[in-house]
Amino acid sequence: MSQDMVDEGDLSLILHSLPQSEELYSSSFTSSRSRLLTVLSPGREQMPDSFREKLLDLERSYDAVLLEPCPAGKKVSGELALKRCRASSNAIVSYPSVLLGSKFCLLVPGVRYGTPDFTDAMMTGCIPVVIDDDHVLPFSEVLDWTRASIRVWQGLWEEGMSRLRDLPDKKVFEMREQVLYLYRRYFFSMATIVNTVLDIVNERVFPSAVHGYEHWNNPPYNPTLTDRMQYDL
Incomplete structure (x- = not known):
């Protein structure tokens, strides 16, 4: 989606993440971030082999792990939506809780930023790293994603x-x-997503109701939040 489309009135929307969001969101404050990077891949069929090999090289060059959908025929117990496989070994990992161990989540071309992968990263406190020159992130009309x-x-x-x-x-x-x-204010549930859409539309229809940058982007000081988030980065 181009910025022009946003300016003409379209909203860059996003799908809600998996239903265990409350538990994972709470865990994101205290989890130990021992891994630098988790790479979220759309699957080997969605990218050239040469690019996938470069992503696998990240595991050797950086403290990283490449996750992709488990291959067809892989026996996965439980909810399939809660499982991903490590690309280098096909080992099954529990998803998205595995993201709690990473500081950053790399979303590669082919991963649509309107899919739950993006909110899964946010829900687990994993800072999204976006490889895309043109994509408009959700609600970027009002949200400052550089932060x-x-x-x-x-x-x-x-x-x-x-x-x-x-x-x-x-x-x-600070970014985490x-x-x-x-995530908590705008993406925590379908209700918060819908309310955000309605608030943005309301500002477009009624210019006198427009809120400033601080309203959308600055959290109120919350010592409980800050105290719980230790520098275990």
């Missing part, structure tokens, strides 16, 4: 990975806090 995500130019994505290692802990902490705030 809660990292965009990497598609042609320079490999070089962009070094930025993740170089970010100071304080910056990572903002991710969780935006």
Whole structure:
């Protein structure tokens, strides 16, 4: 979706994540982030083999893990929607709870940012890293995503990975806090998503009702939230 489409009145919407959001959201404040990066892949059929090999190289070059849908024929017990497989070994992992161990979640081309993968990352406090030059993130008309995500130019994505290692802990902490705030306020349920859409439409129809940047993006100071989020990045 182009920015022009947004300016003409379309809203970049997003699908809600899996139903265990309350439990995972609560866990996101105290989970230990021992892994730098989890890569969310749409599957080997959705990308060139050469690009997939470069993603697998991230596991060797960085503290990363590449997840993709389990291959056809793979025996998966329980809810299939709650499972992904590690690309390097086909080992089944519990998804999206596995994201609780990562600081960043890389969403590669082919992963649509209106799908639950994006909100799964937010719900677990995993900072989204977007490889896409043109995509408009949800509600970007009012939300400042530079505070809660990292965009990497598609042609320079490999070089962009070094930025993740170089970010100071304080910056990572602030971005993670903002991710969780935006998720709770705007994406926590279908009701909050619908209410956000209605609020944006209301501002378009009634200019006198327009709220400023701070209203949409600045959380009220909440010492409980800040105290619970330790620098275990």
